[in-house]
Amino acid sequence: MSMTRLTADNTSEFLKRFNTFYDGIVRSLQLDFANDPAGVMTVKIEVRDNQRDFNDGWVSVVSLQIKKIKESCIRSPGESYLSLDDGLHLSWHDEVAWIEVGWLVDPPQNLEELRTSYVYAVASHIWWRAEPHNIRQ
Secondary structure, three states: OOOEEEOOOOHHHHHHHOHHHOOEEEEEEEEEOOOOOOOEEEEEEEEOOOOOOHHHHOOEEEEEEEEEEEEEEEOOOOOOOEEEOOOEEEEEEOOEEEEEEOOOOOOOOOHHHHOOOOEEEEEEEEEEEEEEOOOOO
């Protein structure tokens, strides 16, 4: 399944489709430098998808690939899973995205606030795809 590029122009629609990722569950986080010296951060999140009818939209898995990373951080919060109680914060600043995964209550107003998060990235390319979750019955 192909991925869609996320841009400043389509970010609002993307966040609306997934309810700004409120109450999503981060299932995996990976930072890979093997094929790209700038690194690729991959995040997989279980979330409600407003474009799916099955099970009232629950559960889709959204995969984010964050590329051309200028700065990033993944620190362990000391918990076995990461719940996005306050959603995902994503904004664009001069062609660069700030993405904060789940620790800040409010969107960061500057880089210093962004850097207080356990998981964040500053990058120029973000790609995504949504897939139905394989729910076993």
